[in-house]
Amino acid sequence: MKSGFRQSMAWLHTWVGLLVSWLLYFIFLTGTLGYFDSEIDQWMSPETPVFQVDGRQVIPVASKFLLENAQKSDRWRIYLPVTRSSSYLWISYQKNKGKRHSATLNPYTGEKLVKRSTAGGQTLYKMHYRLRYLPRKIAYYIVGICTMFMLLALVTGVVVHKKIFKDFFTFRRGKKPSSWLDGHNALSVMSLPFHFMITLSGLLMLLYTLMPLVINAHYGFEKDARTQFFNDYFPRGEASEPTGVSAEMLSLEILYDKAQQLVGKDNIISFSITAVNDVNAQAKFNLIHKKPSDSEASIVLNAITGELISKNLQEKGSKSFYHILLALHEGLFANTSLRWLYFLSGILGTGMIASGMILWTVKRRNKAKKNGGGNLGYRMTEGINVASIIGLPIAIGAYFLANRLLPLDIAERAAWEINCLFIVWGLMTIHGILRAIFKSADNAWVEQLNLAAAVFLLIPLISTITAPKNLFTSLVETNWVFISIEIISLLVAFSCLFLARYLAKLFRFELVNDLGTKPTVVPREHN
Template identity: 40%
Template sequence: MKLSFRARMSALHTWTGLLLGWVLYFMFVTGTLGYLDTEIDRWMKPELPEAQYVSEPGQAIQTSFDYLNSVAPNAESWLIQLPKNRNQPYLQVHWKLPDEGARKTELLDIHTGQPFDTRETKGGQLLYQMHWKLHYLPRTISDWVVTLATLFMFVAIVTGVIVHKKIFTEFFTFRPKKGARSWLDMHNLMSVTTLPFQLMITYSGLVFMMFVCFPWIISTFYGPGQDNKQQFFHEVFVSLPDAKPSGTPSAMLPVPALLEEAEKHMPLQRISGIEVEAPNDEASRIAFNSGVSESLLRSAEIVTLNASTGELILHRTQTGSAARGFRDVMLGLHEGLYAGPWLRLLYVVSGLMGCAMVATGVFYWVKSRQKKEKKNTQRKDLRWVQAVNVGVVLGFPVALPVYFLANRLLPTDYAGRSEMEVACLFSAWLVAILVASVLPSKKAVLWLSVAGALLYALLPVLAATTATRHLFNAHMHQDWVLAGFDATTLLTATLLAGLAWYCHRKKEG
């Protein structure tokens, strides 16, 4: 019998949603947490003071130059990020030495000009990078997995809209205690409520990965080979080749003189970052960048000067071609760095509802098929899928507090402590998956919920014993970032305790 168009779309929606549902869930959770990376960093580095913002760049740049000249006067490059807003709350400097591959990084106290003495940790930035690097996977593999998952997500959204011809009517329908029907109603509720957000975040995600999805576009117009690919990126992003040191030492202009030249092309208040190539060399140059986090456009305005003479080398405006402008807007929407507090809250809530959308979808897939089976029959493949559902959907959030606990419990001088924090996170997640695989699903949900509630409730207590600023003395220090983190963990503990209580009552009933 021929299937109708809607029936075909329903099958496509179901299978695209399931095949990479677990990856999508992981991406949604880490992406939502990564959006709060700055706040998570603050909790994981309790030695830091409150944010040190500057309105005028002069003194902060001078402080950075003084420090970099003392530790790396002959570096290949310097990079300075000014503390302008919550996306960059501290003065941060990077430098790269000729004989070393990776850049070194320090956060500087804007008052003393010296680095903060903080513990080693990957912090919230790790969770943000997990969102698209998937951790432990080679970059080439993770890029394709993320691209395919995002593409499947986009297909699932479009086909979902086609399948649900009564999509807005069903939005107001929720039938509790109806098994598979309840899971579907909740899935519809989460999907329709955040439909514009999900379309935006998925499509913009594809734009992010466009050079992975369609690499042949570059070779079609520019020809094959790495050199032609580099030419494409150079023309699209107007990047400058690295400045090669001449070997002749030459003092750079004083900071006030460099700022005076830069101000002729860009207001000083817009400067967010400074990059110096070949510092203290005759060929040195300095680039002043505007902040990409202060507007919807993802690209920055750049003013590049000869650091020894002040001569203008390049002035790239924030806007360019229509194609680049569209891409910049899509990336800006995806990252949401431009958003104010209330819009940021909307991003976070929408991200959490996206997590619930994927979670209810994968649970509905199992429930709908279990309903079709005979009462005394339990297919092994459905049991396996259900176990993975519990281990991923509930197991990963339950494992997350172990990452934060390790941050406070590991000795601050422990070698490789940041990698150990990550190892503790994934080890705890593996344990959660094993629990879900061994125990019946209802019992696994009960015990994982209890464990999660205890772990999250422990975090504020641990914070109060390992730091001077925390939730319980917020009224004295007014450090609402740390207090907000602790309050969120208590709320999460309460929700998990409620889930455990519900599972226990249902088991007794």
């Protein structure tokens, strides 16, 4: 620890940042991709058409399906294809709290849609807080600790950065450590409000795991204390239980129209009916998020008489604060253009973490070169940096390729897509570390960038060969989801290729320079 306050903060910023940077990079990258989880879902189910229809048009189709298939069930749930996150008519039904059945339907014809088994964008998004292969609680603790470190790094970063306004636009190109420092500062400061919001809200979302004693103080330490707390604090509001006395419900069309009169047109995303065809039947309508404070907005109607039972359009007090932060974190209310800006901010955040990781090694590079490549710690850091910064995108590319290449009838196909991601990432980590330890991380950067270019170039190519939809048909059909994903893949591929060539030239130049000026130092490449 250094003596002065600012120096101490700089020390803390460096080490707190580095320690969790690899996992934070994973969290930020997968979280950023999560802003387009539904679009990735669509791309990963290429055989299924996507629909956007008026919610009212779908009700007769849903009604017909439920009458034919779920007459004896006591719970119905219907998701309407009215937003980006619900592209099909999705219906589920359940009897006596037994097994829940569900069906994905064509909203015009009611025909069942068969999707390939895929982990999709949802799993990719969930990994940013649930991680993988770990028990939920442990994953939450790990992510929570990383988030706390991130918040600490942000605060110390602001303290360290003396001239935050004066240096707002500073980026000195071509001056090695300064360029990386400027890049790191610029990436951090440009989207600082986003970084603070995302970190603080992320931390608050894990509040109940990280601070369990608050719950225990009020609900005790019994096994079901947590469940009791969640039932009280976040009541589901669909607890109407069947009494056994049957009664005829209003039709779904009438209930939907009544709800629309109360909340306005095109505002309902889903609804559920509990205690179906019972005197206790209730219909709960959930509303579309249109602004941050809209979370959990819903109305409940009596399904027999159509009377309004409760209207919950805005939460109050601390719960409202919690839901606003949740909506801000997930961008639940964001339309397509705002979602792209969320994505940009996420990419800047990912870039901030990556540039911080690189800055650590760049600052120590000259010293390491003089010592024949640096000590094991330095080399390991370099290797893990390569494996994270380039290896993870390669693994995500492999995940997309696995979706197209794995046989459709393979058992646990969705799990295997994810396994492919982690197998490839593992291989990239081994490659990066071994290269850094035994030869030079420089080679690993170039090799992995070339591999990344190849993988992302293959995505649209393999998709064209194996899937019914591809870049060309999507252009004809103006399917922007497919067009965007495949064009972004191509852009990433060409950027990686350009970067690989640039770095190869730079490293060769450095090598020649080193040999010319300091002939006594033998570069590691020649050991």
